[in-house]
Amino acid sequence: MAKVTLKVYRGDKEKGEFKTYEVPIEDGMVILDAIHYIQANIDNDIAVRWNCKAAKCGSCSAEVNGKPSLMCKTRLDRFAKDEVITVQPLKTFPLIKDLVTDVSWNYEVNKHITPLTSKDEGEWVIYQEDIERVQEFRKCIECFLCQDVCHVLRDHDKHANFAGPRFLVRTAGLEMHPKDTASRTKYLKEEGGIGYCNITKCCTEVCPEEIHITDNAIIPLKERVVDDFYDPIAKFLKGLFKK
Amino acid sequence: MTQSTVNSSPAHTTKTVRKDNWWLEPASIALGFTLFIIYATFRAFENNYYEINQYLSPFYSPKIILEFWKFSPAILVLWIPAGFRATCYYYRKAYYRSYFMDPPACGVGHGGGSSYCGETTFPFVLQNLHRYFFYMAALVVLWLWKDAFDSLFFQGQFTFSILSLVMFVNVVLLSNYTFGCHAYRHLVGGKLDCFSCTKASQTKHKVWQFVSKLNEHHMFWAWMSLFSVAFTDFYIRQVASGAYSPMRIF
Structure with missing residues (x-):
C-alpha cells in the first residue's frame, strides 16, 4: 500500500519538535484523515481540533506546507508522490498543543x-x-x-x-x-x-x-x-x- | 482591543516552509515594473519623436506647451497616470509585495517588526487620494480617445493605419483599466446601502454591476494597459524617427 510521509509539529509553545509519520494512503484521503490515522494508530495523544470534516465548521485550520489551509479540504493527491508534507499549527495565535491554537x-x-x-x-x-x-x-x-x-x-x-x-x-x-x-x-x-x-x-x-x-x-x-x-x-x- | 502574542513556538522557526516557487511572482512583477519605469522615464525626458502628422504619443498627451516650461511637456502630464497607478489598489498589492516585500508572498515571513504603520501614516496615508487621481486620469483617457479619432484623419482626408489600430486598442485597454477602478466602483454605486430604493439608485446599481465586471479583472487590465501604452509610445517613436512606417491600410 502506498504511504505518505508527514512532518507534524508535536509540542507546546515552549518546547516541541517536528515528528515524522508514515501513513497509508486511501482514495480521497485528506490531511485530517492522515492526522486521525496517526491519532488512532501511532500517537494517541496528538492534539487536533476538528468537527464537521466537510469544510463548513472552520475548526481544523492549520498550515500545510506553509500555506494556511483547512486540513479537511486538503487532499493528499494534491501533493507529489514522494513529497514530505509539513503540518504546523496556525502562527498568528498562541499555541496550546500540537496543532491546536487559542483563537x-x-x-x-x-x-x-x-x-x-x-x-x-x-x-x-x-x-x-x-x-x-x-x-x-x-x-x-x-x-x-x-x-x-x-x-x-x-x-x-x-x-x-x-x-x-x-x-x-x-x-x-x-x-x-x-x-x-x-x-x-x-x-x-x-x-x-x-x-x-x-x-x-x-x-x-x-x-x-x-x-x-x-x-x-x-x-x-x-x-x-x-x-x-x-x-x-x-x-x-x-x-x-x-x- | 485585547493584546495577543503571535505564536513564537518552535513550530515556526523558519520564515516559511513553502516548497513552491513563491518568489517567482514578486520577482516577475518587480522586473516588469522596473523595465516599464526605466522606459517611461527615458521617454519622458527624451522630449523628441513623440509626434508625427496626426499621431501623438500617449506619454505626451494632452500636449501642453507653456512658454515658461523649458523641460519635456511629458512631465506636465505623466504625473497623473503615474499617480493613478501608484495609488491603484492592484498596484499597491503588487509593489508592496515585490518592492517592499511586506509580505513577499502569503505565509512567507519578512522579519516583521512592530514599527509597521501600513497606510496609517505619511507617506502611505496619501494612498487615500486615489479617487482624485482617478478623476484626472479619466480626463486623460478621454483625451486619448480624441487622439485615437484624430489619427484617422490626415489633412482632412480619412485614413486608416495599423498605428491607428494600435492607438484604439491602447485606449480601450486604458479605459477598461481606468473605469474598472475600485474607487470608481465605490463612487458610482458601491457606497450605497440600498440599490432598489430610488430610480437613481437603481440606475447606479446597473452601472455598479458593469464596473464590478471590469473590476473583477482589474489586474489583467492593469498589465495589458501598461504594455499597450508603452508599445503605442514605442511605435509612434519609431515612426517619428523614420525607422518604421505607420503601415497605412487605406
Missing part, C-alpha cells in the same frame, strides 16, 4: 463591532439586489485562516491595533446591510485599524469559502473611510445633500 482573541475583537442597528421595526422586505453583497460575507465559516495569513497580525503582531480581515468582512456585512443605520467608519479608522491593511490579498487567497475579502469587503470599506475622513469634497457634498 479566543478573535471573539474579543468581535465584541467591539456595533451590531446591526435598524430603525425599521416593521416586517422587513429586502430585495435580492440589496442583500447580494452581504450574502457573500455571510458565507464566512470563521476558520480564521485569513487572520492567520494576514502579515499585519502574523509578522507585525498588531493584534492591539488591527481587527483583521475576518472582522473587516463582518463589518462590511453590517455597513452594506440595507436596513442598517449605524456608521462604523470611525471604528474602522481607529480601533479596527483598517489603514494597517496594505491590501496584499493573502486573506482572499486562503479563504476556503472563496469570499473576495479584499475587493468586495476591505477596499469598499477603505473607500467609505475615505468618504468620511480623507475626502473633503465628498464630505462637503454629503453635508449639502443631508440638509
Whole structure:
C-alpha cells in the first residue's frame, strides 16, 4: 500500500519538535484523515481540533506546507508522490498543543463591532439586489485562516491595533446591510485599524469559502473611510445633500 | 482591543516552509515594473519623436506647451497616470509585495517588526487620494480617445493605419483599466446601502454591476494597459524617427 510521509509539529509553545509519520494512503484521503490515522494508530495523544470534516465548521485550520489551509479540504493527491508534507499549527495565535491554537482573541475583537442597528421595526422586505453583497460575507465559516495569513497580525503582531480581515468582512456585512443605520467608519479608522491593511490579498487567497475579502469587503470599506475622513469634497457634498 | 502574542513556538522557526516557487511572482512583477519605469522615464525626458502628422504619443498627451516650461511637456502630464497607478489598489498589492516585500508572498515571513504603520501614516496615508487621481486620469483617457479619432484623419482626408489600430486598442485597454477602478466602483454605486430604493439608485446599481465586471479583472487590465501604452509610445517613436512606417491600410 502506498504511504505518505508527514512532518507534524508535536509540542507546546515552549518546547516541541517536528515528528515524522508514515501513513497509508486511501482514495480521497485528506490531511485530517492522515492526522486521525496517526491519532488512532501511532500517537494517541496528538492534539487536533476538528468537527464537521466537510469544510463548513472552520475548526481544523492549520498550515500545510506553509500555506494556511483547512486540513479537511486538503487532499493528499494534491501533493507529489514522494513529497514530505509539513503540518504546523496556525502562527498568528498562541499555541496550546500540537496543532491546536487559542483563537479566543478573535471573539474579543468581535465584541467591539456595533451590531446591526435598524430603525425599521416593521416586517422587513429586502430585495435580492440589496442583500447580494452581504450574502457573500455571510458565507464566512470563521476558520480564521485569513487572520492567520494576514502579515499585519502574523509578522507585525498588531493584534492591539488591527481587527483583521475576518472582522473587516463582518463589518462590511453590517455597513452594506440595507436596513442598517449605524456608521462604523470611525471604528474602522481607529480601533479596527483598517489603514494597517496594505491590501496584499493573502486573506482572499486562503479563504476556503472563496469570499473576495479584499475587493468586495476591505477596499469598499477603505473607500467609505475615505468618504468620511480623507475626502473633503465628498464630505462637503454629503453635508449639502443631508440638509 | 485585547493584546495577543503571535505564536513564537518552535513550530515556526523558519520564515516559511513553502516548497513552491513563491518568489517567482514578486520577482516577475518587480522586473516588469522596473523595465516599464526605466522606459517611461527615458521617454519622458527624451522630449523628441513623440509626434508625427496626426499621431501623438500617449506619454505626451494632452500636449501642453507653456512658454515658461523649458523641460519635456511629458512631465506636465505623466504625473497623473503615474499617480493613478501608484495609488491603484492592484498596484499597491503588487509593489508592496515585490518592492517592499511586506509580505513577499502569503505565509512567507519578512522579519516583521512592530514599527509597521501600513497606510496609517505619511507617506502611505496619501494612498487615500486615489479617487482624485482617478478623476484626472479619466480626463486623460478621454483625451486619448480624441487622439485615437484624430489619427484617422490626415489633412482632412480619412485614413486608416495599423498605428491607428494600435492607438484604439491602447485606449480601450486604458479605459477598461481606468473605469474598472475600485474607487470608481465605490463612487458610482458601491457606497450605497440600498440599490432598489430610488430610480437613481437603481440606475447606479446597473452601472455598479458593469464596473464590478471590469473590476473583477482589474489586474489583467492593469498589465495589458501598461504594455499597450508603452508599445503605442514605442511605435509612434519609431515612426517619428523614420525607422518604421505607420503601415497605412487605406
